[in-house]
Structure formats: structure tokens, C-alpha cells
Amino acid sequence: MRLSKAFIPTVKEIPNDAVIPSHQLMIRAGMVRLLSAGIYSWLPLGYKVMKKVCDIVREEMDAIGGQEFHLPALNPIELWEETGRVKAFGDNLFHVKNRPLVLAPTHEEVICWIAKNHVESYKDMPQIWYQIQTKFRNEPRPRSGVLRGRQFLMKDSYTLDATWEGLDKGYDLHAEAYKKIFTRCGLKFFIVGASSGAMGGSGSQEFMLESDSGEDTIALAEDNSYAANLEIATSLVPKAVRHTESKSLEEIHTPNVKTIDELAAFLKVDHSVLAKSVVYWADKTPVLVLLMGNDELNESKLMSVMGTDVHPIEAESLFGLTGADGGSIGPVGLNGFKIIADKRLEGANGLISGANRNDYHLKNIDLQRDCKIDGYYDLRTVQAGETAPNGAGKLRIVRGIELGHIFKLGTKYSDSLKATYLDEKGEAKPIIMGSYGIGIERIIACHIEQNHDANGIIWDKSIAPYLVHIIAVNMKSEKVVEKAEHLYNQLLEVGIDVLYDDRPTTPGFKFKDADLLGMPLQVIVGEKNLANGKIEVKIRKSGERILVDVDQSLMKVKELLT
RNA sequence: CGGGGCGUAGCGCAGCCCGGUAGCGCGCUUGGUUCGGGACCAAGAGGCCGGGGGUUCAAAUCCCCCCGCCCCGACCA
Numbered sequence: 285m286r287l288s289k290a291f292i293p294t295v296k297e298i299p300n301d302a303v304i305p306s307h308q309l310m311i312r313a314g315m316v317r318l319l320s321a322g323i324y325s326w327l328p329l330g331y332k333v334m335k336k337v338c339d340i341v342r343e344e345m346d347a348i349g350g351q352e353f354h355l356p357a358l359n360p361i362e363l364w365e366e367t368g369r370v371k372a373f374g375d376n377l378f379h380v381k382n383r384p385l386v387l388a389p390t391h392e393e394v395i396c397w398i399a400k401n402h403v404e405s406y407k408d409m410p411q412i413w414y415q416i417q418t419k420f421r422n423e424p425r426p427r428s429g430v431l432r433g434r435q436f437l438m439k440d441s442y443t444l445d446a447t448w449e450g451l452d453k454g455y456d457l458h459a460e461a462y463k464k465i466f467t468r469c470g471l472k473f474f475i476v477g478a479s480s481g482a483m484g485g486s487g488s489q490e491f492m493l494e495s496d497s498g499e500d501t502i503a504l505a506e507d508n509s510y511a512a513n514l515e516i517a518t519s520l521v522p523k524a525v526r527h528t529e530s531k532s533l534e535e536i537h538t539p540n541v542k543t544i545d546e547l548a549a550f551l552k553v554d555h556s557v558l559a560k561s562v563v564y565w566a567d568k569t570p571v572l573v574l575l576m577g578n579d580e581l582n583e584s585k586l587m588s589v590m591g592t593d594v595h596p597i598e599a600e601s602l603f604g605l606t607g608a609d610g611g612s613i614g615p616v617g618l619n620g621f622k623i624i625a626d627k628r629l630e631g632a633n634g635l636i637s638g639a640n641r642n643d644y645h646l647k648n649i650d651l652q653r654d655c656k657i658d659g660y661y662d663l664r665t666v667q668a669g670e671t672a673p674n675g676a677g678k679l680r681i682v683r684g685i686e687l688g689h690i691f692k693l694g695t696k697y698s699d700s701l702k703a704t705y706l707d708e709k710g711e712a713k714p715i716i717m718g719s720y721g722i723g724i725e726r727i728i729a730c731h732i733e734q735n736h737d738a739n740g741i742i743w744d745k746s747i748a749p750y751l752v753h754i755i756a757v758n759m760k761s762e763k764v765v766e767k768a769e770h771l772y773n774q775l776l777e778v779g780i781d782v783l784y785d786d787r788p789t790t791p792g793f794k795f796k797d798a799d800l801l802g803m804p805l806q807v808i809v810g811e812k813n814l815a816n817g818k819i820e821v822k823i824r825k826s827g828e829r830i831l832v833d834v835d836q837s838l839m840k841v842k843e844l845l846t
Numbered sequence: 847c848g849g850g851g852c853g854u855a856g857c858g859c860a861g862c863c864c865g866g867u868a869g870c871g872c873g874c875u876u877g878g879u880u881c882g883g884g885a886c887c888a889a890g891a892g893g894c895c896g897g898g899g900g901u902u903c904a905a906a907u908c909c910c911c912c913c914g915c916c917c918c919g920a921c922c923a
Contacts, residue, residue, distance in 0.1 A: 288889080296872070296884060297858045301916055321915065373923070424847075424921055432922085578897040689923090719923090757916060758881050799883090810882055818880095 285750070287785040287797075291666040292329050294797050304497040306732035307429025309741050313801050322426025322434035329801070332749040334437065337469060337727050338416050340746065341439045346467045350412040350441055352403065355394050358385045363393045367700045378420045387420035391720060392697045395442045400703035408705065409578035409715070410454060414441030416571075416724065427498055430725035431685065437725055438680035443718040446705060451716045452693055455487070458690050458720045462491055466687060469727050469745030472734060473687060476502055476511040487692040492684035493730045503666050506677035515584035518662055519670035519679055524576050524632035525558055531634070531648040533616070534818075538645045542611035544578045545792040547645065552638065559629060559637040561613040566578075566590035566622070570597060570605060574615055574625035574637070574657075579664040589624065589661045594764055606640050614638030615655040616646055623655060626663040661718060665803040685730055688722040735825075741802030742825050750783040751845055755795065757810035759788045766817065767834060768809040774838045780845065799824070805844055807837065 292314040301318070302308040310316045315330030326334060342352065361384045364370045370377060370386070378387035386396065395413055403409060416439045423434050430436070448640060459475070466473045478490040490513060492502055503517035504510070512518070541547050544560050555577030562581050564571045571590065573581055586594050594668060599610065604619065606613055614637035615623050629635070633650035633787055668681040695714035698704065704712040728747070735742040745751060752775055756768035768784065775782040783803060785794045791810075798806050805809030806822040813820055818831045832840040 293856095293896075295857065299851085300858070303917070318915085369923080374921095392923085419923085425917095425919095691923090721923090755882095760881075790881060790883090790885055792881090792885075795883045797884080808882080812882070831861080 285783050287783060290329075290783070291327065292801070293327070293555060294338065294800055302429060304428050304431075304733070305736055306431075306497075306729040307577065309732050309736055309800070310429060310729065311597055313741055314444055320434075322423055322432065324430055324433060329749050333591075333728055333747055334724060336747045336749070337724055338437075338439075338522075338606075338817060340468050341416060341465055341722060341724070344461045345412075345414050345439070345441060347464075348412060348461045350414045353395075353413055353415045355388075355391050355415050355417060357388050357611050358422065359388045359394060361386050363701075365398060366394075367393055367697055369393070373421075375424070381464050389419055389421040390438075390719075390721070391415060391417075391419075391440055392442065392693070392717070394696045395699070396701045396703045396715075396717070399444055399698070400701055403444055403703070403705055403715060405705055406707050408447045408693055409444050410450050411444040412441060412457070414439060414720075420476065428729075430729050431497070432499070436723060439722040441723060443720075444716075445716045446707065446713070448716060451694075451718050453720050455690060455692055455720075457720070460534045462688050462690065462722065465722065466491060466727070468746050469731060470735065470746055471687070471727065471730055474502075474504070474508055474511050475683045476513050476684070477516055478513045478689065483583070490686050491688040493687055493734070494682050495685050495733055496683050497733065498685040499681035501685045502593075503668075503679045504673075504681060504682055505672035505674065509676040510672040510674045510679075513584065514665065514681065517666045517679070519666040519674045520673055520675065521664075521670055522556070522627060523627070524629050524635065526631050526635050530650040530653060532709055533649065534647050535639055535641075536636075536645050536647055537643065539643045539700070541643070541645070546759035547636070548577075553636065555615050557634060557636055559615070559625075559632075559635045559651075561615065561638055563602055563610075563613060563621075564594045565597055566594045569594040569622055570601075570620065571622045571624065572613065572615060572618060573627055573663060574623070574651075575664055576626060576628040579626060579628065580667075581663060582665040585661070585663050588661065589659075608638065608640045608642050612638040612640065612642050612644060614640055614646055614649070615651070615657070616640070616649060618655075622658050622660050622769050624661060624663070625651065625657050628664065630660040631743050648824050675694075685726060685727050685733075686723070687730060688720070690720045691718060693717040695718045701720075736802070739796070743802045745845065748781075748802070748804050750781040750803045752780060752782045752805045752807055753798045753801065754782060754784045754807045755791075755798055756784070756786055757791045757794070757808060759786060761811050762771060763814055764809050764811055767814060770805060771809070771819070771841075775841065778838070778842070780841070805841060807819065807841065 501514040698714040
């Protein structure tokens with residue numbers, strides 16, 4: 285491609301609305317333009333990268349036996365009513381105004397619909413079906429450029445199996461394919477155990493990339509041998525002790541003590557003898573959650589324990605139900621509440637907690653003797669510095685960007701849509717499904733996040749829009765133009781993607797643009813070196829410059845690209 | 847949806863407090879000089895100051911409403 289003819293609108297200044305490097309560079313390099321919040325036009329240069337990423341994804345999906353579909357973005361709303369997801373997605377689902385249609389935010393329903401009608405026997409499975417298509421979600425807050433958009437390209441695949449072993453196999457195949465895809469795209473990623481959330485299902489892992497711009501929080505062992513989304517992360521922490529003797533309950537006056545820290549300071553005791561109470565609504569049930577000391581409640585964990593949405597109780601409701609305020613709530617003699625406790629407190633005695641009476645606490649609480657605990661669960665949020673559950677050193681807490689997510693869905697959708705097959709005995713069984721997504725734009729943005737410098741993007745060969753960027757330093761020099769044109773044509777002939785800066789502008793301008801656009805190799809054809817029969821090859825990543833004999837330039841470029 | 851910021855030429859911004867003919871840099875056009883790290887000189891084009899309403903002799907500027915964009919939070923299969 286000749287730059288003089290190409291539509292690649294580069295920008296020198298940092299766009300006002302872009303905050304993270306990938307967003308700034310994608311705009312400056314003329315890859316994308318914003319149309320509306322979370323909605324981007326992909327310009328030719330950006331689209332070229334997108335196609336290369338899609339090719340890699342396709343190759344790896346095909347390699348595990350995937351078959352590509354092209355599915356409708358417009359779906360009948362009835363289909364989504366049947367799985368209960370009109371409600372589940374809520375305002376996140378785009379509705380069409382003048383037809384009973386929705387814009388598909390994902391494609392479990394359609395896949396299931398097809399499977400229901402055409403997968404009839406266990407002999408028809410396993411199947412791996414995938415699609416690379418635009419998905420629509422009415423994100424309340426699009427952000428970080430293409431990282432979270434209202435319309436985005438996603439590779440979604442679905443496994444259909446007759447057995448749970450089959451599901452495991454399809455899941456593992458995807459995990460392997462995903463590792464290959466992200467590695468080929470030049471990304472440094474890690475895999476974390478994740479919550480399956482409202483998708484339901486038995487297991488799920490996320491492919492994450494460490495980045496301060498990420499929206500997820502990850503706990504990582506020092507050697508990365510343990511990695512989990514904070515939503516489910518655990519750690520090795522000491523439990524509260526059980527003393528042999530359980531003293532009798534005693535009320536203590538604790539005026540104006542509201543927080544655990546204040547309580548510990550006031551009573552001059554260790555945090556580990558304090559049981560913190562936090563109160564939530566789980567749907568319409570008030571739930572008292574007991575945590576040790578100042579442990580932080582993990583709402584995701586609470587949600588999966590309760591199996592429903594949870595939110596903190598309002599101060600007024602709490603007072604109405606207990607007669608006390610937040611700082612003085614405790615598990616003893618509390619009626620009408622479900623009471624659950626963190627595993628750390630299991631069986632403990634000698635604890636101090638609120639007396640359900642303002643400015644009073646109870647001491648010598650024995651959870652077995654004095655309370656009716658409805659269950660002990662892992663409910664706390666891990667903290668940086670705690671020991672990883674596998675003992676591999678201390679945990680780091682980092683931010684991450686989710687690149688891909690793999691789910692063992694099970695039969696959630698096949699149950700509700702009655703997608704069944706007949707097994708060997710002729711019995712109808714629900715098809716067992718898995719669901720596996722990859723955000724295509726995220727691969728691109730993340731690649732730039734991990735591969736850029738102050739001057740611009742540094743593309744990996746695998747997804748670079750062009751492999752070689754020829755710079756004719758001075759278009760007024762016949763020699764320069766002749767050599768540059770010659771090399772350009774040679775590269776085109778051998779099928780190497782090449783961008784040729786033949787614009788009649790100044791050298792500095794061309795060099796800056798070349799670094800900004802970030803092709804792996806720059807070939808600089810200038811009068812000075814040409815006088816000695818040389819051209820210069822600059823490696824974008826290292827900045828290394830190599831002088832090459834003119835007649836060997838094609839060979840050298842080919843060599844450097846392998 | 848809560849909190850904050852911003853909206854003036856294609857882009858980046860000043861002007862707004864304190865009302866009085868809309869400015870700077872970059873980019874763009876034409877001509878000339880340049881030609882190895884975003885050149886120089888000269889001449890130009892380009893704006894309903896996000897939209898609507900109000901106050902005023904007069905509004906980019908003051909007041910009210912709306913819209914859009916960005917950030918933090920909530921939310922995020």
C-alpha cells in the first residue's frame with residue numbers, strides 16, 4: 285500500500301478523550317474513530333489488524349474441530365424470554381422498538397435453538413460450533429476505548445455433548461486453543477479460576493492480562509502457580525481459636541465504638557477475637573454475615589452462597605429489624621435473620637460481637653453454644669500479602685483485563701429451551717453445553733498496551749497490519765524513488781504485506797509516522813546510504829539499524845521476518 | 847444510576863470570573879525555499895462558541911432546562 289493513496293489519518297496530538305495508551309495510539313495511528321460512546325468505526329488499518337486476529341482465532345478453532353457459523357444479530361425476544369434472560373440482562377439488552385426483537389448480546393439461545401431442532405441423537409455429538417460476530421450490549425458505562433464497547437466483535441463457541449466427560453474434553457480443547465491464540469497474538473497472559481456468575485455452570489476460567497487499565501481484580505501467587513479472580517480467590521489464613529473453656533456471656537459497655545478497629549483499640553484485644561457483623565438483603569431475606577476481625581466481605585462469594593442477588597441493608601431497615609445500628613449488631617439472640625459465618629470463625633468461642641443494643645457488645649460468645657449459625661462458608665476477600673492457598677508464597681493483587689472466558693455451562697439453556705437428544709437407551713436427555721468467548725478488540729488493545737513505547741505501537745509480526753514500512757526519505761531524489769519503488773514491487777511480488785511511504789513530505793514526518801504505526805521492520809531508502817550502495821533496515825522493537833547492500837535488501841528483509 | 851470534569855475551526859487549547867465585532871498552535875489550500883527525526887517564508891480557506899429557553903441595548907461569557915463526551919463509583923453473561 286502506498287501511503288500517498290492510503291486512508292490512514294495519523295494524528296500528532298494526544299486525543300483529549302483517550303486515557304489509556306492503547307486507546308490513544310489506536311486513534312493516533314488512524315485505526316479507529318469514535319462514532320458514539322462505546323461505538324467505534326474501524327478504519328482500514330485497524331480493520332486489517334482485526335482480520336489478522338480473526339484469522340488466527342479461526343485457524344485455532346478449526347484445529348480443534350470447530351465449525352464456523354454466521355448467526356443473526358436480531359433475535360426474536362420470545363427466545364430470550366424462554367431462558368429468562370430478558371430479565372437477567374435487563375437494561376443491558378438492546379431492544380428493537382418497532383418489532384419484538386432484541387440485538388443479541390451473545391448467542392447461547394440461537395445455538396440452542398438450532399441444536400434443539402437438529403441434534404437428535406447422542407450420535408450427533410460432540411459438536412464445536414463457533415462464530416466471530418458483532419455482539420451488542422447496552423453497557424451503562426463504556427470505557428477505555430475499545431476495551432468495553434456497546435458493540436464489539438466476539439468469538440463465541442459452544443460445545444454440545446452427550447456426556448459430562450465430553451464437556452470436560454471440549455473445555456480442555458478450548459483451554460489449549462486459547463493458549464495458542466493468545467500466544468500467537470504476542471500476549472503475555474495468565475489463566476485464572478473464575479466465578480461462573482449468572483451464567484451458571486460448574487466451572488470457569490478466565491484468560492487475563494495484567495494491566496492497570498483492567499476492570500477485574502486478580503490474586504496471583506508469587507510464582508503465578510496460583511491465580512484467581514478476587515471473586516473466588518482464597519488464601520491460607522489462621523482460623524479463630526476454640527478455647528477449652530467457654531466462659532459465660534457478658535455484656536460490655538462500649539460507648540461510641542462503631543468500627544472493628546475502634547473496638548479492638550477500646551478493649552485492647554486482638555482482631556482475631558472479634559466477630560464483625562455485616563447485614564445484607566439476599567433477595568427479601570435479611571442475612572447476617574459474621575467475619576473475623578476486619579475481614580472484608582466478598583459480595584460475589586455471598587451471592588453464590590445465597591444463590592441470589594445481594595445488596596447491603598439500609599440503615600433504617602437494620603434499625604427497624606434489630607433496634608440497633610450498624611456498629612452494634614451481633615449474632616446472639618437475633619431472630620428473623622439468616623446467619624452465616626466465614627469459615628475462619630468455624631466453631632470458635634471467646635468471641636466479641638455486637639449486642640444488638642447501641643453502645644454495647646457481648647463477650648465470651650461461643651458460636652456453637654450461643655448462636656444458631658446456618659452455615660460456615662468462605663466469604664472473606666483475600667488481601668495482598670496473604671499466603672496463596674497452594675502455599676506458593678505471598679499473594680499479589682493486580683488488575684487484569686479479561687481476554688477470554690471459558691465456561692462449563694451444563695444444561696441450563698438446553699433445559700429451558702428443551703434441547704434434548706436421545707441416548708443409547710432411547711431416553712431424552714438435555715444436551716450438555718459449554719460456552720467459550722474471546723474479545724477480538726481486547727486482543728488488539730491489549731497487544732498495544734503490552735507493546736508500545738513513547739513513539740508509538742510496536743506490532744508483533746503475527747498481527748501487524750503490514751510487516752514492512754518502506755520510507756523513501758526524499759521523493760525528489762530519482763535514485764531514492766527508483767530503489768524504493770523497486771523494493772516495494774519486489775516485496776509485493778513475494779507476497780509480503782508492505783506499506784510504502786511515498787509521500788512528498790519531510791523525512792522527520794515520515795520517521796515519526798513510521799514509529800507511530802509500528803510495523804516490525806522499517807526500510808529506509810535515503811541518498812546518503814544509497815551513495816554507498818546501502819539501504820537501512822530498522823527493527824522497530826529494538827531500534828536496531830542494519831545497513832544492507834541494496835541488491836541484498838529483499839533477501840535481508842525476508843531473513844529478518846522469519 | 848450517584849459523584850466529578852469537559853463541550854469554542856478537522857485536532858489540541860485560550861477567551862468565560864469581570865457581557866461589548868471569536869483567538870492561538872497544529873493540520874488543510876496555493877506559491878516558493880527546504881529534504882535523515884513531526885522544516886521555513888508568504889498568501890488563504892475554515893466556527894449557529896453542543897442545543898433550547900431566559901436576563902440584557904448587547905451573551906461564547908450571567909441564569910434555567912436538555913443533549914453529548916470523558917473519569918471515579920455502582921453495574922458487568
